[in-house]
Structure formats: C-alpha cells, structure tokens
Amino acid sequence: MQPLPDELACEAIELELFVQAMHRRHGYDFSQYAPASLRRRVRQLAERLGCDSISALTGRTLHEPRLLPQLLEGLSVPVSDMFRDPAVFRALREQVLPLLASYPQINIWQAGCAHGEEVYSLAILLEEEGLYERSRIFATDLSANALRQAEEGIYPVREAQQWSRNYQAAGGTRSLVDYYSARYDLLKLDDRLRRNITFAQHNLASDRVFCEAHLVLCRNVLIYFSNPLQDHCLALFRDSLVRGGFLCLGMCESIDFAGNAGDFAAFDAGARIYRLAANTVAMAVP
Amino acid sequence: MKTAAAIVVGCSSGGFDALRVLLGGLDPGLSQPLLVCCHSGSETIELLCELLGRVSPLPVIAAAERHAVRGGHVQLAPTGYHLLVEPDRRFALSTDPRVNHSRPSIDVLFASAAVAWRETLIGVVLTGASADGAEGLRLVRRAGGCAIVQSPVSARVPAMPQAALDRAGADYCVPLADIPPLLNRLCLPRP
Structure with missing residues (x-):
C-alpha cells in the first residue's frame, strides 16, 4: 500500500x-x-x-x-443513557439533594443535555426525594435538533432494560416502568416529568450565564473541548453557581490542567462532584 | 519504517490472555508508549490494569483524559469511552455512539493515533470476534505506519485478525508468541 x-x-x-x-x-x-x-x-x-x-x-x-x-x-451530540454511571446519581440523591433541600427554590442547569436522558433521570430523582415541585431544571444544548428530541422524551425501548438496572443501582425507590409507557419499539417518558424542565438553546463557547444555579451538571461535554474552552466553561459555571453550589462532571473528566480548577473543591471525588471552593465548609443558610 | 514512536494494540474476545502473552514478552527497556483498546467484559479498568501489571515489565495504567501519553507505559482505554490521541499526543475521551458495537472502539483509537504518529506508528490487531480494528489498521498503514496482525490460526477467535488482514493487509502476520520479540526488535535502538 x-x-x-x-x-x-x-x-x-x-x-x-x-x-x-x-x-x-x-x-x-x-x-x-x-x-x-x-x-x-x-x-x-x-x-x-x-x-x-x-x-x-x-x-x-x-x-x-x-x-x-x-x-x-x-x-x-454525544449519546447517553438514563442514570448513566448509577453511582453518580446515587451520590446526587444521597449527598447533594439533602443539602439543596434547604433552599426554597432549587435551580439546576444541565449544560449540554443532548437527547435529554440525564435530564429526565434528574427529574425522577427530584420527584422521588420530594423536591421536584420547587425545582426548575434548565436543560440546554447547542443543537436545536437534539433539544427537540429531548423535549419529546421518546427513546428506543431496547434501552429500557439497561436503564432500569441503572435506575435501581442509583437507588431508585420505585420501578422505572412507572415513568414511561412503551408502544411498539419506543418508550415515551411521562409528560409530567417535563413540567419543571425548560429546554433552551445555549452555546457554551459564546453564550453567557443566564441563571443562578444551585447545581450544574455538565457530564461528558467538556471532554470535547480544548483546555482554554474548558477553562472558559468552568468560569461560566462558577459565575452561575450560588455560594456553596455544586458542579457535577463526567466520571473520567479531568480538570487537572484547568487554570481555574482551584475555584472548585472536590465534594465526592469518585463521582466527580465539586463544590464552589469559597464555601466548602459551611453551607450558606438560604 | 522509521523508528517506531508508539504502539497501538486492539483486541476483543480472548484478548486478556493474548495481552498477558504480548505484554509479558516485552523488553523492559522499551521507551515507546503502548496504548491498548480491549473490549473487556465486566472487568473494571482498575482490575485489568492490576492483573496485566503483574506480567508486564512496563507499568500498566488507565489512560487519563487530557494527560500526555507516557513513554515506557502501557495505557488502557477506560471502559465506556472511546479513547483518542490528540495531534499533540495527549489523551482525549469521547462518548460518541458505539463503533462496531463497541466503546471503546479500536478503529477510533487507531484512526486518531495514525494522525498523531503517522509513519512512526505500529498497529497491532489480536484475537477477537468483531471486525473492529480493520478500518483503523487500514488508516495506520495509509499514514505510512506498520501493521502487525496475529495470524488468525493462532488466535483464540480468528474473526478480528482475519477482518484486519482482509481490509488492511499486514506488514507482519505472525503467531502471538512472535509478536513481543518483533515489537522489541522494531522499537529498541539498533546496536
């Protein structure tokens, strides 16, 4: 050759x-x-x-x-699953949500939500922990096509088995079947799960902070960015988070080379959950 | 080929035992990085590193996102992510869809490594049941790199090396036991 x-x-x-x-x-x-x-x-x-x-x-x-x-x-647009990395969703459920429960209104920003699998996972967590009524999830993505699919909440039914296993491993208190109906080879998530989700187009590379968030989830998105853009996004998250707010990144993501990594302190290192560093000791009383 | 700068290895079914043989026969003086994409079943990456580390003269570690590729180390693709090498020879991960039903995919690793190392790359395809690695090996050769394929008759599952031969051909098609001395010869400075 x-x-x-x-x-x-x-x-x-x-x-x-x-x-x-x-x-x-x-x-x-x-x-x-x-x-x-x-x-x-x-x-x-x-x-x-x-x-x-x-x-x-x-x-x-x-x-x-x-x-x-x-x-x-x-x-x-990458792909994800419902409750991908169950240990992370368990940590959110058991360690982060109890702390967020002290706020009268909980804002969560899922940056780069792609087809929405993890947004709905989050909604289920909040529902089961009794926090969903006072929560608002902002799910953003660069791609309008992806957002449209995310908003529909329709997925191939062949995923259901794996997602159910993930849900259980993440500490689910019911059965995932309670949250969807299956027809032919598709499953459709319960419309009620969407009631406190706002889907919106947002470009992490160029758009600004648009909400005050208690928790930012951005999993397996920054892995596609060079170091300067990763820095830029971490600054965006920092500016968006309330004092003592949480940041959740993907399981294999490294912020070892980020100039502003010091803004965040590890909260659960294994689950890649961080907290704004200035306030790691005491949670601000809302 | 020019002196080898890096080695990429892909394997699937039967890959763990094949890797034990391959790594076990390496010369401890190798200074090149050796990157491995193995479709492991249920083993965690940590366990795989530990088990392979027992037989390998080179340290075996998981490839870490954004970190520089390390010479003289065996680095494994983490489970559930595609592993890529950037042109500046740092690791990158991706959660793009599976390729050949696999994530990590050998094709994805090889294609990016072929861009990063071009004619100084050695690609090795071992035992496996899919066709993953065939297109990647073709790209390695197209960039001027060297292709080694485990002879299908010597493979626990011959489908993958056979697919690689059919699609890419090979510079060397040899039994598994002959691959470590071949790599040592291609990678160690000539006396």
Whole structure:
C-alpha cells in the first residue's frame, strides 16, 4: 500500500477551512474543540451528507444554510443513557439533594443535555426525594435538533432494560416502568416529568450565564473541548453557581490542567462532584 | 519504517490472555508508549490494569483524559469511552455512539493515533470476534505506519485478525508468541 503523507496534511487544512466557514457563515466557533474528536465528527458528517471530502462539506456549509441544524447536531451530540454511571446519581440523591433541600427554590442547569436522558433521570430523582415541585431544571444544548428530541422524551425501548438496572443501582425507590409507557419499539417518558424542565438553546463557547444555579451538571461535554474552552466553561459555571453550589462532571473528566480548577473543591471525588471552593465548609443558610 | 514512536494494540474476545502473552514478552527497556483498546467484559479498568501489571515489565495504567501519553507505559482505554490521541499526543475521551458495537472502539483509537504518529506508528490487531480494528489498521498503514496482525490460526477467535488482514493487509502476520520479540526488535535502538 502506498503511504500518502500529504493526505493528512491536506485534511488538516480542510478541517481548518471548514471551522472557519462555520464561524464566519453561521457564527458558531468550533476552533476550541479538541481536534481528534472534531476531525472524526467532521469526517462522519461529510460521509453522512454524501460529500467525498471535507472541502465538499465546506462548500455545502457555505451555500446551503438549511443544513445548519444537521451540522450542529453532527458536531456536538454525544449519546447517553438514563442514570448513566448509577453511582453518580446515587451520590446526587444521597449527598447533594439533602443539602439543596434547604433552599426554597432549587435551580439546576444541565449544560449540554443532548437527547435529554440525564435530564429526565434528574427529574425522577427530584420527584422521588420530594423536591421536584420547587425545582426548575434548565436543560440546554447547542443543537436545536437534539433539544427537540429531548423535549419529546421518546427513546428506543431496547434501552429500557439497561436503564432500569441503572435506575435501581442509583437507588431508585420505585420501578422505572412507572415513568414511561412503551408502544411498539419506543418508550415515551411521562409528560409530567417535563413540567419543571425548560429546554433552551445555549452555546457554551459564546453564550453567557443566564441563571443562578444551585447545581450544574455538565457530564461528558467538556471532554470535547480544548483546555482554554474548558477553562472558559468552568468560569461560566462558577459565575452561575450560588455560594456553596455544586458542579457535577463526567466520571473520567479531568480538570487537572484547568487554570481555574482551584475555584472548585472536590465534594465526592469518585463521582466527580465539586463544590464552589469559597464555601466548602459551611453551607450558606438560604 | 522509521523508528517506531508508539504502539497501538486492539483486541476483543480472548484478548486478556493474548495481552498477558504480548505484554509479558516485552523488553523492559522499551521507551515507546503502548496504548491498548480491549473490549473487556465486566472487568473494571482498575482490575485489568492490576492483573496485566503483574506480567508486564512496563507499568500498566488507565489512560487519563487530557494527560500526555507516557513513554515506557502501557495505557488502557477506560471502559465506556472511546479513547483518542490528540495531534499533540495527549489523551482525549469521547462518548460518541458505539463503533462496531463497541466503546471503546479500536478503529477510533487507531484512526486518531495514525494522525498523531503517522509513519512512526505500529498497529497491532489480536484475537477477537468483531471486525473492529480493520478500518483503523487500514488508516495506520495509509499514514505510512506498520501493521502487525496475529495470524488468525493462532488466535483464540480468528474473526478480528482475519477482518484486519482482509481490509488492511499486514506488514507482519505472525503467531502471538512472535509478536513481543518483533515489537522489541522494531522499537529498541539498533546496536
């Protein structure tokens, strides 16, 4: 097989031009996304849209504005499960919610909610702990397509078994079946779960703080960002959190290289739950 | 090929025993990083590191997000995430959908490593029941790197090395026992 040393160099240029096109044509800046995953996603997008190169995709990005929702979805949406990493949801239930219970109104921001599996998991936790009536969950994502799906709360029924196991392992007090109805090969979550969720488009790279949150969940989102953008997001979360507020990141995420990691103190290191550092000893009385 | 700068290894069914043989035969003087994507069943990454660490002359650790790839270490992809290498040779993780029914996927690791190391990368595909790794190995070779495939007849489950041979071909197709001395030869400075 003939090695093609130039091909990778060309692709790197194509990738840069595509990122520029997204920024200048549509106002979305992906230049601070971590390159390996970005390259992979752009390659996949090109393939999915029938483009034989990234340059061809760039051409369509410039000339076919109706493609934008698809582009954003392809560039940003990972997959999750209900109660993914049950130990984390158990820690939220057993350690974090009892502390949040002292507030008359609880605001939770789920940043990068993708298709919403974890938003509804959170709603169930709050419901079962008797806190949902005074809670408001702001579920945001870059992708309007993803938000639309999240809002529907419809998922393939084949996931139900695994999700039920996760739910039980996360300390569920009922049965997950109580929260959905299954029809054909789909399951639909109970509409009532959505009553205190606000879905909204928000770009972590460019949009500002929009609420005062007691808990921010941002799991497996920053893993796609370079260090400077990770820093930027941590500052955004810091500015959004109340004194003593909580931040929950993905299980394998590291903030070892974040310039502002010192703003957060480990609350449950294993579950990657942090707390605003200034107030780690005493919880502010609401 | 040029002197090897890094090794990526992929395995699936039967992979744990194969890794014990592969790592057990490595020269303790190897300075290259060796990255492993193994579709392990239920074992946690910590347990896998500990068990493999007992036979490997090089330290075996879990690859850590954002941390630099470490030479002279075996680094395993954590369960439930794709492992990628950035062009500046730091680790990245992704929760993108499964590839070939797998996350971590060998194809994903190999494709990113091929960009990071190009012609100085060695890709190794061992025993397994899926076709994961075949496309990745093709990309390793396309970038000028070296492909080693465990000979299917010597593999506990021949499907994966066979798929790699069919899709990518190989620079070396040898029995498992011959892979460690081959890696030592390709990676140690020539006297």
